[in-house]
Amino acid sequence: MEKLKVKDTCIGCGLCVAQFDKYFEFNDEGFSQVKQEVIDENDKNELLGLVESCPGEAIVIEEEKEA
Numbered sequence: 036m037e038k039l040k041v042k043d044t045c046i047g048c049g050l051c052v053a054q055f056d057k058y059f060e061f062n063d064e065g066f067s068q069v070k071q072e073v074i075d076e077n078d079k080n081e082l083l084g085l086v087e088s089c090p091g092e093a094i095v096i097e098e099e100k101e102a
């Protein structure tokens with residue numbers, strides 16, 4: 036299973052929140068945080084595009100080992 040994370044290098048540009056509010060929302064400090072951690076297979080390509088275009092290089096997709 037793959038999970039979405041936002042690192043603290045986020046600069047709060049808002050791109051990910053504007054483009055994909057299913058997965059991202061602003062926290063109280065105005066930076067992005069993950070709203071839905073588990074990635075739907077259908078959304079993966081669009082998320083990979085966001086990983087590339089995030090100016091803070093803050094969005095990561097991590098492989099999570101099944102317990």
Ligand code: SF4
Binds near residue numbers: 051066088
């Ligand atoms: S696109 Fe990147 S820098 Fe911009 S708000 Fe989202 S995580 Fe932060």
